[in-house]
Amino acid sequence: MLVKLLEPLNVSKETIDKLAQPIIDAGHEFVYYDTKTTDVEELKERSKDADVIMIANNPYPTEVIDSNDNLKYINVAFTGFDHVGLDEAKNKDDILMSNAAGYANNAVAELALGLTLDVYRQITQGDEDIRKADDFPGVFQGREIKGKTVAIVGLGKIGMMTAKLFDAFGANILAVDAYENDEAKAMGIEYVSLEEAAERADIISLHTPLMESTRGLISKDILAKMKPSAILINTARGPVVDNAALAEALNNGDIAGAGLDVFDMEPPIPADYPLLSAKNAVLTPHVAFLTDESMEIRADIAFANTIAFLEGNPQNVVNR
Helix, strand or coil: CEEEECCCCCCCHHHHHHHHHHHHHCCCEEEECCCCCCCHHHHHHHHCCCCEEEECCCCECHHHHHCCCCCCEEEECCCCCCCECHHHCCCHHHCEEECCCCCCHHHHHHHHHHHHHHHHHCHHHHHHHHCCHHHCCCCCCCCCCCCCEEEEECCCHHHHHHHHHHHHCCCEEEEECCCCCHHHHHCCCEECCHHHHHHHCCEEEECCCCCCCCCCCECHHHHHHCCCCCEEEECCCHHHECHHHHHHHHHCCCCCEEEECCCCCCCCCCCCCHHHHCCCEEECCCCCCCCHHHHHHHHHHHHHHHHHHHCCCCCCECCC
């Protein structure tokens, strides 16, 4: 079979070569593109004749999928797969798709905690202020995580890792999830509704996937239920939040702050996007997943997925 990796995985070429060697040794052909592209025609050309396509978080539109009648498997080296247009593809029933869930559990959890610390202690703002020299505006009195109530919305593997980090800081943990697990209950995590979490939590951290049922989950009504001292952390997916309503809540002082790694679009963000000028918002450019360590894990999982498919034992399948 012809296997094509259409974009870099943020690991060295030597790592790619090493991971691809078992594919070649098994008699398959492997092609690697070390640059990204969002051009549809270029993606069609890169995908031509491939049986297996490997991508990361670059969009992979329906028309590209439809241009390749050989395609049997899309291997997404990413946790989310809403950037892949398989649902509308003409041959969708003949194509398997896998993801690489789990590679960034620790990376995302650490950034969720880091954003919380930045909002609470104004680290970014303090850095900017101290550089003003004689125009230094004065110090900011922050808050501590210890003793606060943290609501984890989406208590999957990333949510659990995040809960453990907040627990280590001495926070009390609530969970919003349709399914309870024994490990969470053993930690003393209390399961509540989203409405109750909004009313009780000092910190809400989002870790739910983007689906139709979660789009706009943090609505204007939910934001209105939050305490004026509460903060929202989003390292999940941007559209899980009504971001216009969030910007309004921040500017009106209805909530105290937000730490956001995801938005309604990928960076660059338009200059008139409301959150760019919202008060007390710490923003990062969708990098929660992106660490040296997580990229190595991701590459391992992605190539293991491809090898498993080629051996007739597909794993981490998300569309069956």
